[in-house]
Amino acid sequence: MASLADLPVEVIEAITDKLNPRDLISLRLSCKEISQKTFHRFGQAYFTTLRTDLTHDNLQRLLSISKHGQLSHFVRKLVIKARDNHLGRGFHWHRLEDGNHSACVDAWLSLGVQLLRDILKGMTKCNSFHIYSYGGLEVYYDWEFLLPSDAVSIILSVIADTGLPIKSFFVDFRNWGAGSVDAKRVQMSLCQRPTFRNAWKSVEELRLELLLTPETFDWAKDLVLQTTSLKKLSLHFDFDHTTSFIGNLVAFPQVFQGLQEFKLGCAHVTVNMLSSILIDSRSNLLVLSFWHVYLQQGTWAALLEQIRRSLPLLESINIEWLKEYSNDEIVHIQFPTLEDNRVIPGTNGRKLELRYKKWKRPKSIWGASYRGRIGMDKALGMLAESAVHT
Structure with missing residues (x-):
């Protein structure tokens, strides 16, 4: 008797395209052959875009995906967004200036940055980063937490250290009401490193949605001008300095x-x-x-x-x-x-x-x-x- 597993992969994939997430999981659990034939669609649906709040538990999960020989190749985009207005819970985030909460995160002493660097080395096709801020007042943070500007700095430092070619970069600090990137928390000089400049040449999509300040003006300008392959440019500011x-x-x-x-x-x-x-x-x-x-x-x-x-x-x-x-x-x-x-x-x-x-x-x-x-x-x-x- 013919069964669903006997159908060609193309037909099974067409069926899975119509299923909701829960039904797709149930179908994959029905037998080993169907699980194999639906693996590609499963990977595309659930692993092309990954999300993180840079917490210890979440980065450990991403690390396991990066070490998976098949799933890691599906990852194209990493979205960084706070959960309950918190980023980076579970790590001690060292600062470049000891005792200064507003200083940049030290990319070499902070275990969380080292872990993210290892994760991205395993996800060789992950070349898009979207970083979101959040609404409301920023609460007081110590070395155990991050602010969204820290997340921007961490990603830029990883690019500068590894030379990872970037296809898409999106900073959304406008829609969530937090406004400008905090220049004190971002190493603006990272954009001048040769490894960063070489990696940044491959950017095809750049979206900067933030409030421009005198401190971030040249930094934002450099992010645009250092691209050589740009196809999509979205600039949403807050009127100041835009002319x-x-x-x-x-x-x-x-x-x-x-x-x-x-x-x-x-x-x-x-x-x-x-x-x-x-x-x-x-x-x-x-x-x-x-x-x-x-x-x-x-x-x-x-x-x-x-x-x-x-x-x-x-x-x-x-x-x-x-x-x-x-x-x-x-x-x-x-x-x-x-x-x-x-x-x-x-x-x-x-x-x-x-x-x-x-x-x-x-x-x-x-x-x-x-x-x-x-x-x-x-x-x-x-x-x-x-x-x-x-």
């Missing part, structure tokens, strides 16, 4: 020439800066997003028209909460005519997705998005024509 930051970047057109995706949020920029970015990235750019962006010179209507003319490959546009200056006042941009006219001509009924401000009456349109190369030219024209001050 100068973007102005520094556009002086290096090679940063944008290979970009396929560019997202900018919570920033002050001039129309000349964005025009330069559009010109430098016009041969490759597919995705473009602006969120809470203040245009200090020029108009969004004119810039949207330039996007329409300059980016023939664009496949996705998203704009929300745009602002510009008029008569020395900040004015908001709305798109009122799109309410009754958002169908893109010649696309068999495809529509702009509208973004509404709903908490005040009357309801108003504060943004829109469109995906698809077909109709993009007309969609951008409609956005440019509809953009008005409020």
Whole structure:
């Protein structure tokens, strides 16, 4: 009698793609042959992205995965995020300046850093790191705990020590309300080491979501400028110092020439800066997003028209909460005519997705998005024509 185990691997994998986690585990426990035939899908589903709060117990679990001859090869991304507003429980974290809680973690004396270094040596394909902060006030920490800025420093130190090639790096200190990276806890000079610079050249996706400060300005700039293979760049700041930051970047057109995706949020920029970015990235750019962006010179209507003319490959546009200056006042941009006219001509009924401000009456349109190369030219024209001050 034929059984499920007799089916080809491709058919069994197609079945497992439809199962929820609990059912997949139950299926794998049914017999050894099915367990073997579903191993690849199991590894992809549960081990491609691993999460850690840098506690002793969690790093020990990661160490066991790194020593597993098969599972370790599935790991591509490590997400570092506090649990219950705590990082690093279970270790003594030595500091470079003895007695100073705000000093950098000593990467050579701290057993937790040494353990993480060993883990990543076993996970040879892990090349993406996402580091999150958390909301609320930071509680007092001693040598037994870490802050999110410490996690940034630890990852950068491991890269600088090992030369591990990096594909994706994401620092999210904005969404969780903690704001800026603490410069006192991060060794900014790590970015200048030859091993770090060589490893950083391979970065394809870089996302910096944080509050810029004078202490972290050059550090953040170097993280962008030292890339040579960048395809996706997402910069979400908190307005301060952003005009100068973007102005520094556009002086290096090679940063944008290979970009396929560019997202900018919570920033002050001039129309000349964005025009330069559009010109430098016009041969490759597919995705473009602006969120809470203040245009200090020029108009969004004119810039949207330039996007329409300059980016023939664009496949996705998203704009929300745009602002510009008029008569020395900040004015908001709305798109009122799109309410009754958002169908893109010649696309068999495809529509702009509208973004509404709903908490005040009357309801108003504060943004829109469109995906698809077909109709993009007309969609951008409609956005440019509809953009008005409020």
